[in-house]
Amino acid sequence: MAVTSMASAPAAARVPRRGRDPDGLWRWLTFAPALLLMLFLSVLPLVNLFATSFFNITWEQGQGIWTFVGPTHYQGLLSDALLHAGLTNTLIFAFLAVTGQMVLGFMLAYLVSRIERGKVLYRAIFILPILIPGIVIGAIWKLMMNYDFGLLNQFIGLFGLGPHDWLGNASTALLSVVIVDIWHWMPFCFLLFLAGLESLPQDVFEAAKTDGATAWQELRYITLPMMLPTIMVTFAFRLILAFKVFDEVYLLTGGGPGTATEVLSFTLYQRYFTEDRMGYGSAIAVMVIFLICLLLVMAAGLRRATEARS
Template sequence: MSADRLWRYVTLSPAILLFVALTILPLANLLVLSLNDVEWLNRQAVWEWVGIENYLKLPKDNLLRAGLLNTVIFAVAAVALQMLIGFVLALLSSQVTRGRSFYRTVFILPILVPGIIIGAIWKLMYSYDFGVLNQVLDVFGLGPVDWLGNPNLALLSVIIVDVWHWTPFCFLLLLAGLESLPDDIFEAARIDGATGWQILRDITLPLMMPAIIVTFVFRMILAFKVFDEIYLLTGGGPGTSTEVISFTIYRRFFTEDQTGYGAAMSIAVIAVIAAMIIFATRATAGRGGKA
């Protein structure tokens, strides 16, 4: 082994050991935990091997099915709106010459607000008795709306909060992608007489596709793990109208003490997210190869 290769292994070994300690070992422990049933006796954890029994329970769990359906609806609706609004804001911001820093600062402010404050602010805004949204409706002669207590509106209300909170994330990534595009292509298109719509459709969107895919996957991963907004605003209710996967896992782990079953749920969610990452990576590589 050459000295350069040895030095490379020596310098990389601390990072590899840290990665194993913080990522691989917890995942391995979670996997083993999912194959056991754990009970607490005299402050001691008693493990009982059950094999794949916890995984066989997953398709029969009504709460899990409700959480999965709500998570998919939440993730698709919220991320689609965030991507659309973020891309429009990025396009507009990239064309602004005066006050560019001011507008960009305003656009990213929501993502800087801690989740606990966001929950408190929006819960007050959604309040049935004195919320600002119902006060606005009252000005127009409309009755108050139970934004968080109505099963038909609760999930939509949470989606609105998530869109307000995470659109800046999409805006920042898409803006960085837009500003990395070469200017000479757009100048040549304008000289050839291309309209703004043609430039957007035939040049901007194809060139932005890798950035769009990466941003979409990042947001989908975070959306699938949503917890704080649900916990602070609705607690999964009313009924199961805002139940999501993360909140279901939280219930199984900490309120129902089904540790092994909760671990099996966690492994299943991790597998889904890993599949999304693999798919996005291949899609991005495919787009890069075509480009």
């Protein structure tokens, strides 16, 4: 009995007391610079943006004059017709663009994952659009959709159809921007889906083939359920990025014709930079951040619900 207690004493002495972490202080000291830098670069600008939204800022002799107006700017959001058009077009754009990217990206990833040879070549070809700078994409598609000599009008001319002003007609301008965005960002969905498909356990598919399952049954009952977490993450990423679209609208249509392609980010740009309404533009920015955070919460909830079902 004495031997047992003596042998266990050194082991008990080596166990640190509960609630005491000898390395905790060192970890906090090494983490503190990164934490302070993150607070300085993210939290402080957000606080400043929120505070600015309660002021009306004018300029006299190079000096900014701040006038407190309270929640007036937020009340003005309710009656801003341009903002309402931007919100509506953003919702339509996000739904159409993300749906097209998800469907096409998954189809291409599924087809590439099932081939044996040339997979690297197909992968390199399909990711090319995402590597092209936005300004180049705007120039390419603006030339292709040109009314006088664009490739699209030359193509439909082969079938006896007249030229169409794709970017200047209110009925097709937003759809044209959606098509460009699908072409640009579909490779992002393709890469994530391809990585997810290649990481699936192959023994499940071998067992399904042994039981006589067809390719459609494998896709419906095995592949899609196992890919749901990847699908939800990809959907969340693309929905948030689509909600912040700006460059394609700015380069292709400039928000026109009229308000046909007006989106939230472009409305913010006009109010803040073009009209120099910094306080009101800050209020729009706060609203956009709130909507994006709401989308994040919804996406996280959908992901948890999906993982709970699986």
